[in-house]
Amino acid sequence: MSQNSKVGNDSGEEIILSVSGLTKHFPGAKTSFFGKHEIVQAVDGVSFDVAAGESLGLVGESGCGKSTTGRLITRLLEPTAGTVVFDGQDISKLNNSELRPIRSDLQMIFQDPYASLNPRHTVGTIVSTPFKINKVVPEGGVKKRVQEILEIVGLNPEHYNRYPHEFSGGQRQRIGIARALALRPKLIVADEPVSALDVSIQAQIINLMKDLQKDFGLTFIFIAHDLAVVRHFAQRVAVMYLGNIVEIADRDTLYSSPKHPYTKALLSAVPEADPDAVGARERIRLTGDVPNPINPPSGCRFRTRCWKAQDICASSAPALLQIGQTQVACHFPE
Amino acid sequence: MIGAPIQGRSPARMAWDRIKKDRTAKISAITVAFIFLLALASPIFTWILHTTPDQFHPETLDPSFGTNPVGKLGGISAQHWFGVEPRTGRDVFLRFAYGARTSLSIALSATALATLIGVLVGLVSGFFGKTVDLVLTRTMEIILAFPSILFALAVTPVLENLLESWGVPTGNATRIPVMIVVLSMFGWPYIARIVRGQVISLREKEFVEAARSIGASRTHLVFKEILPNLWAPILVTVALNIPTMITSEAALTFLGAGVIDPTSDWGAMLLASVPFYSVDPMYTFIPGFGLFILVLAFNLLGDSVRDALDPRSSR
Numbered sequence: 001m002s003q004n005s006k007v008g009n010d011s012g013e014e015i016i017l018s019v020s021g022l023t024k025h026f027p028g029a030k031t032s033f034f035g036k037h038e039i040v041q042a043v044d045g046v047s048f049d050v051a052a053g054e055s056l057g058l059v060g061e062s063g064c065g066k067s068t069t070g071r072l073i074t075r076l077l078e079p080t081a082g083t084v085v086f087d088g089q090d091i092s093k094l095n096n097s098e099l100r101p102i103r104s105d106l107q108m109i110f111q112d113p114y115a116s117l118n119p120r121h122t123v124g125t126i127v128s129t130p131f132k133i134n135k136v137v138p139e140g141g142v143k144k145r146v147q148e149i150l151e152i153v154g155l156n157p158e159h160y161n162r163y164p165h166e167f168s169g170g171q172r173q174r175i176g177i178a179r180a181l182a183l184r185p186k187l188i189v190a191d192e193p194v195s196a197l198d199v200s201i202q203a204q205i206i207n208l209m210k211d212l213q214k215d216f217g218l219t220f221i222f223i224a225h226d227l228a229v230v231r232h233f234a235q236r237v238a239v240m241y242l243g244n245i246v247e248i249a250d251r252d253t254l255y256s257s258p259k260h261p262y263t264k265a266l267l268s269a270v271p272e273a274d275p276d277a278v279g280a281r282e283r284i285r286l287t288g289d290v291p292n293p294i295n296p297p298s299g300c301r302f303r304t305r306c307w308k309a310q311d312i313c314a315s316s317a318p319a320l321l322q323i324g325q326t327q328v329a330c331h332f333p334e
Numbered sequence: 335m336i337g338a339p340i341q342g343r344s345p346a347r348m349a350w351d352r353i354k355k356d357r358t359a360k361i362s363a364i365t366v367a368f369i370f371l372l373a374l375a376s377p378i379f380t381w382i383l384h385t386t387p388d389q390f391h392p393e394t395l396d397p398s399f400g401t402n403p404v405g406k407l408g409g410i411s412a413q414h415w416f417g418v419e420p421r422t423g424r425d426v427f428l429r430f431a432y433g434a435r436t437s438l439s440i441a442l443s444a445t446a447l448a449t450l451i452g453v454l455v456g457l458v459s460g461f462f463g464k465t466v467d468l469v470l471t472r473t474m475e476i477i478l479a480f481p482s483i484l485f486a487l488a489v490t491p492v493l494e495n496l497l498e499s500w501g502v503p504t505g506n507a508t509r510i511p512v513m514i515v516v517l518s519m520f521g522w523p524y525i526a527r528i529v530r531g532q533v534i535s536l537r538e539k540e541f542v543e544a545a546r547s548i549g550a551s552r553t554h555l556v557f558k559e560i561l562p563n564l565w566a567p568i569l570v571t572v573a574l575n576i577p578t579m580i581t582s583e584a585a586l587t588f589l590g591a592g593v594i595d596p597t598s599d600w601g602a603m604l605l606a607s608v609p610f611y612s613v614d615p616m617y618t619f620i621p622g623f624g625l626f627i628l629v630l631a632f633n634l635l636g637d638s639v640r641d642a643l644d645p646r647s648s649r
Contacts, residue, residue: 074547103549116540120345120562130548163344179544 013051021082044243055220057234104183113172117164124160170201249326359638365631376431391423408616441579448521456529474523566643573636
């Protein structure tokens, strides 16, 4: 992984975000009254690069550490180890006041549109807070700018004085997007932005985000558990399992020829729209549950559920290696 | 857009609309307002009745006995609407009106002070957590475990001596501030505990994270993001705290650690009436009934405020 270089991708694009060895351990319950805290290894040595203007999908089951990764990148959490190089600067160890100037370039869209908007603030207040906190006065005043943003995300600018409870889930998520967009960030981390919405609304929000990405040249990290949604939105996809990235590839490469057994299993579980094709495809059923991140399996973390597991999988953890178009962490890739 | 301009209804506005439809709220609010008016207007009654609450009227007392009021029900007459005080002949209605003044101002000041301390401590304790929280919650628990009335009786002379050593004149000038401090000292932990609990659940909400991700300072998070969501529980706690303060104030005065005669106070009136309850029960009944009505009205109003602010809660 390129660590401090701004140009490192094989296609020569500018790397806006470079994550390497990112680790977050949370203190869990105490083992006994006088004992130590158990350690929850939520994210354990995650590395990837994101090029400017691209959208990287981050997929995985619940509890695999994808949301934690998102919060580490936006520095809502402090990493236990590893570096996050954003726009040429390592932000992983900055304190709150040092982070402040960077915050406006690095925004987040949250999962729950009902919890992410302060119920006591009007839409106008919510979307203008970024300007006030960063003491930015746009041309024509904050109110005019906020109303422009509301219009961009598909809301009525006259809704400025309304409260969040007067909006539907989809509209609320548009308000959240407007807030993230207010200061024209370079990178937006979208943490399952549509998983709380109706399926019919999901497409609208995804299309809105796609349009915004095109119009403003935004870079997205799109966290989701729905592979179909990621396929629609992301150009590149990283698959996470139990705090590790197991596979990163271009969307088409990943969906057409998955290299990691876990990716293969995930893809086989995506519902097929064409009923004739269902029989043609082999459905891989994983047995057992995701292991406890307090005490993950030795070696490859997926080995306990993998049908290809051998002795080597238990003794050594596979590194993320380039195979063709794909980076994959497996001793026996497809 | 067609039709009327879009108007947002704030949560506070909706609560107000709900409370306006509540009959209990209306009646109790009117009762409370009536007692407030009586307290505020007491100087007007001095002017109407041509006497003061402190003026002795020996002519209204039974000359053969010397202490009991002449006439029925403690000497109720056109001149003395609620009768007169045994032994002195002071006008009970004026003492009642002025007493409401003292009781309410001490209870409300103590509530205000307790709320201020309680909200600040609760915010700090809930938001910062860890050691700060541990120290503050233990402090609250210790105070709540104290037998408050006994402790208030013990601490009042100590605080009074302290104030007097700073040159504050003796009497009610020291007694009333001491009462306010003592009452709020035992009142704030109730508010702080409720605020702390709310802050702990709110600080993990995504809208607080969203503000953090914009670069908001801790002051902004506490006062702009979290505090506005606390007005409902704070208002309810305050509304239910006022009647407690009123009874505690009356109890303190009744036990002798309160307002000093000749300043009128409902607790003091009750205390003064005790030796005469068999010959002049009206004198005991009037301040007692006043307290009962005021505390009941405040409690019902507090309940209505809670229902209006949180319509989903059911009893």
